[in-house]
Amino acid sequence: MSAAGDPLVGSVQAAAYTVPTDRPEGDGTLEWDATDVVVVRAEAEGTVGLGWAYGGSACAAVVATKLADVVRGLPALDVAGAWQAMVRAMRDDARQGIAGCAISAVDVALWDLKARLLEVPLHRLLGGVRESVPVYGSGGFTTDDDRRLVAQVEEWVGALGIPRVKIRVGEGWGTAVDRDLERMRLVREVAGDEVDLYMDANGAYSRKQAVRVARAAWDLDVGWFEEPVSSDDLEGLRVVRDAVDADVTAGEHGYDLAYFQRMCEVVDCLQADASRCGGISEWQRVAAVAAARGLEVSGHCAPHLHAVVGAATPNLRHLEWFHDHVRVESLFFDGVLEPEGGEVRPRGDAMGHGLTFREADAERYRVR
DSSP, rough: OOOOOOOOOOOEEEEEEEEEEEEEOOOOEEEEEEEEEEEEEEEEEEEEEEEEEEHHHHHHHIIIIHHHHTTTSSSSTTTHHHHHHHHHGGGOOOSHHHHHHHHHHHHHHHHHHHHHHSSSHHHHHHHOOOOOOEEEEEEETTTTTHHOOOOOOHHIIIIIIOOOOEOOOOOHTTTTTHHHHHHHHHHHHHHHTTTTEEOOOOSSOOOHHHHHHHHGGGGTTTEEEESSOOTTTTHHHHHHHHSSEEEEEEOOTTTTTHHHHTTTTTEEEEEETTTTTHHHHHHHHHHHHHHHHTTTTEEOOOOOHHHHHHTTTEEEEEEEEEOOOHHHHHHHHSSOOOOBBBBOOSSSSBTSSOOOOHHHHHGGGGGO
């Protein structure tokens, strides 16, 4: 229930954008040349909240045709109630996938709106537990040649001072293991022994193949092995986790608590994506599920979103400073952050999450 006079959500608008990548990109199981993003704006009494998720025009259509009417007229301060209403409205359309991204984008916009109405930084509204959030550099695409790979690692470690770097392996669905290992050795040589080295197979390997790759890279001191097998293969994740020294991680494709509860049984660190799993509202519950199992969580992609929610998450390990999304968010938003000493610090001098949408700059990428 809302007290009389509380602001109500007046409008919810969504637009889809497609941003070409700055070079061909790929991982172990997919190649792409563009990044899709949906931007949502929720308004109450002249104040606008901004949300976004990495999905295309179908996500924007779900917001426009399904979710906007559900949220419009609800108390703007009661984000939990709006989230519940959205999830219930999508019962017959499946919450997973496109609908999950749409819900997430609206939820983020509503949280930003609430913080702006209350005139507080969003990470303070959520309950900050840290002033800054650790990040790791993420890219190292299988489509990169050695020159490009070296340049990216040097930027992360040298220019930005990030002491954790992750590259993609599993090229060609695991058919180029020798090159995977050569690239890992090159990164270790360039980054030095003091930098944490991560690898992400995007589910490209088979179970025993993943174990063999981890053992072949033992001398490189790899501390993070992301999706060594398909994240749908829970038993396979368990097999690899129990056989290798590196922390086995997964969870980026999760959309509901039951999924994350199952995933907690088979990983060393739980990944979650607030732009997919149901926004900030569900991220906080996911983190609690992980904490109950003694696990940390790591923010998948969407770095400026996870910087805010991560600052209010006690069991956070770090967030992913992902090349594509850092680029898109820098193109679309004012107020973006810059890593210092391997961490980003959410802004304390701005209301909400601190980002403002540069609509004119984004217009060229809008999907008509």
